[in-house]
Amino acid sequence: MSTLEAPRAHTAPPTAAPAPQRLTGRLKAVLAVLLVAQFTLAVDFSILNVALPAIGDGLGFSLANLQWIATAFALPAAGFTLFLGRIGDMIGRKRVFLGSIALLGAASLAGGLATGPGVLIAARVAQGLATAAATPAGLSLLTTSFPEGPLRQKALGLNGALMSAGFTAGAVFGGVITDLLSWRWAFLVNVPVALAVLVVAPAVIQESRPAVRPKLDLPGALTVTLGLLGLVYGLTRAGEHGWTDAHALAGLAAGAALLAAFLVVERRAGEPLVPPRVLRRRTVAWGNVLGLIAFVTETSLVYLLTLHLQKTLGFTPLEAGVSFGVLGLGTVAGGLLAPRLIARTSTTTALVAGGVVQTVFTAALLMLGTATGPSLALMLPATFFGGVGNMLVIVGFMITATSGLPDAEQGLATGLATMSQQVGITLGTPVMSAVVTATTGGAVTAGAVLDGVTVAIAVNAALVLLGVVIAATALRTRRRTAA
Template structure:
C-alpha cells in the first residue's frame, strides 16, 4: 500500500479517512495529517494509554484493597489474576470478532464496558463485586486493545505515517504501564484505592461520546464466518496458560494447579492447530501465522514485554526490600524509565526509516541488554544505587521501546486490511502474555536465589534474576538478527 492510498476498509464503508492523509508534495516531502486524522490519532492513543495504565495501577493499591474489603493475603492475588485471565485469554478471539462485526463498533462498546466496570469496581463493597468488576475490565481490555490497534493500522497507510503512529502508541503503552505504578501510589496515598478505578470513568466516557463522530468504521468488505472450535480452543489454551503462570508465580512451579493448567494449555493449543488445519475459514489462517514477520515478530514482542515489565517488578523489590523505599517513592523512581520509553517511541520510527525493522529490533535489544546488565552492579547504598539505576533504566527503556515499535511494525506489515484485526490481536496477545509471563518467571528466580527475606538476601535474589533478564534480552537480539530479514522502509 502506498503512502497516499486510502485504506481499503474505509473505502468499503464509505469512510471519512479518504483524503485525510495528504499526498507527498512535489519536492518529495513526507505525507502529512489533516486535523481530522490527528483527532482520530489522539482518541485512539488516549484509549490505549488508559488500557496500559490499567495493567499496573492497582499493584501498589493491593494491600489497601485487601484491608478495605477483607481479602485474605492468599486471595489478594486474584485482584490481578481476575483481570489478567480474560485480558490475555480473549484477545485473539475478540480481535477476530472486531474484524467481523466492525472495529469501531467493537471499540466503542468495549470502552463503554470498561467505564461501567471501573465504576462498579470503585463502588465495590465486597470481594465478589470487585472481582466481577475486574473480570469485566479484563474482557473490555481484550476487546478494546486489538480493535483500537486495528483502527490505528487501517486509518494510517503503511509507511511513514503508520510508523509514526505506532511509535507514539508504543511509547504511550509502555509509559502507561509505568504511569500506572506511579498514579496508583499517588491516588491510594492521597485519596483512596477506589480512585484507581474511578479515574477510568471520565476518560472512557469522553472516548465513547467523541469516537463515533470522528472515527470511520473499519471491517473487511466480505464478512467471513466465525471459526467457533478454533476460538474456543485458543481461548481455553490462553486462559489455562495465564492461570498456570500466575499460580506458579504465587506458589511454586511444582504446584499441582500450575502443572495441570500448563498441561491443559499445551493440549488445547495442539487441538487449536489441528482445528485450524481443517476448517475452511480458520480463526488464525496458518498461512498468516507462517509469515516470517508475523511469527517471529510476535515472539520478539512477547520477550520484549516479558523482560521490561518483569524488570520493573525486580526493581520494585530491590527499592523497597533492600533500600527501604516506600511504595510511592519506588513508583516515582520509575518516572525516569517512563521518560526513556517516550524517548524511544519517538526515536523508533526514525531508526526504522533510516535502517530497517530488523535492525531496529536488533539494536534496541542490544541496548536493552547492555543497560539491564549494568544493573548487576547495583549495591546496597542508596546514593550510588540511584546514580546507576536512573540512567540505566532510562536508556534500557529507550532500547526496549525500539524493540516494541519495530515489533508492532513487523507483525502488522504486508497484510491486507481484512487481516489487520487478526494481526493486531496476535500482537496484543503477545503483549499481554509477555506481561503475565515475565513476573512469575523472575519471581521464581528471586525466591530460589534469595532463600530468605533479609535485605542482603533479596539483593542477591534480584541480582540473579536481573542476569536472567539480561540473557533473555540478548536472546531477543540474536533471534531478530537471525530470523528476520531486513525490511527497508
C-alpha cells in the same frame, strides 16, 4: 470528481490513490482518541499493584486472596484477546472498540464503588474483558486509518510509547492516588476518560471491517482461549507458590495441550481463526516472538526493581513508584526516536539496535547493591536507556507484525500482536517471581532478595539478547528473500 470516479476509488488497489503524507486534522483527532484509550488500558495493568494492601484492608480480602485482584484482570485480558479481535473483524472494529470502552467505564465505576470482594473481582474480570476487546480493535483502527509507511510508523511509535509508559505510569499513579486520596480512585479515574472517548470517538473514527465478513472458527477460538487461560493461570501460580505447585503444573499442562490442539484445529478448519499461511510469514511469526520477549522483559523488570527498592533499600511504595518516572521518560523518548530510526535505516535495524541497548543497560543492573545512593545512581540512567531500547523493539515489532498484510487481515495481525503484548505483560512478573522464589528459597532478608533479583535480572538480560539474535538472523533472512 465525476460520477465514474467514486466507484473506482472504492475498488482500486491501495496504490491507486495517493496516501496522505502528513497528519490531517481528522487523523490527528483519530490518533488522539485511540492513544488516550490505549494509554488508559495500559495503566490499568499496573495501577492497583501498589494499592493491593489498602484494598485488602478496606474490603476484607485475606492476604492469600489479594493476588486474585490482579489475576482476575490478567486472565481475561490475555486469554480473550485473539477471540475478541476476531469478533471485531466480524461485526466492526469501531463498534467493538466503543462497546468495550463503555464496558471499561461501567466496570471501573462498579470497582470504585465496591463494598465487598465479590463485586470487586467481578469488576476486574469485566475490565480485563474490556481490555481484551478494546486493545486489538483500537490497534486495528490505528493501522487501517494510517497508510503503511511513515505515517503509520509514527502512529505506531506513539502508540507503543504511550502503552509502555502507561504500564510504568500505573505504578506511579497507583502510589500517588492511594497515598493522597483512596484506592477507589484507581478505578474511578477511568470513568471520565471512558466518557470522553465515547463522546468524541463516534464523530472522528470510521468503521473498519473486511469486505467479506469472516465466519467464527468456534473450535479454534475455544482451544486458544482456554489454552491461554491455562498458561497464564499456571505461570501465575508458579510465581506465587513455586514450580512444584500442583495447580501450577496442572494449568501449564492443560494450557500447553490446548494450544497444541489449537494448531491441529487450525490446519483442518475451513475458515481458521489464525490461517496457517499467515503464521508462516516470517514477519508475523518472528515479529510476535520479539514482541512477547519485549513485554515480558521490561514489565517484569519493573517488578524486580520494585522488590529491590522496597525490600532491600527500604523505599515506601510511593517512593518506589516515583522512581520509575525515569523509565517512563525513556519509553516516550524511544517511541519518538523509533519512527525516525526506521525511516533512515530499517525495521530490522531498530529491532537489533534497540535489543542491544536494552541488553547492555539491563545487564548493568547486575551491579545493584544495598547502598541507596549508588543503587539509584546506577538504576536511574540504566532504566532510562533500557526503556529507550525496549521501545525501539516494541515499535519495530508492531510494524513488523502488521506490515505487508491487506486491511482484511489487519484484525488478525493486530489481534496476534495484541495477544503477544498482553500475554507478555501478564507472564513477565510471574516468570521472574518464580526465578526469585527459586533463588531465595522463600527467604525475605535484604541480602536474599538482592540475590534473587540479581539472578532474575541476568535471566531477563539473556532473554533480551535472545531477541537480538532472532531479529538479526530470522528477519535479515526474510529481507534477502524478499529482495
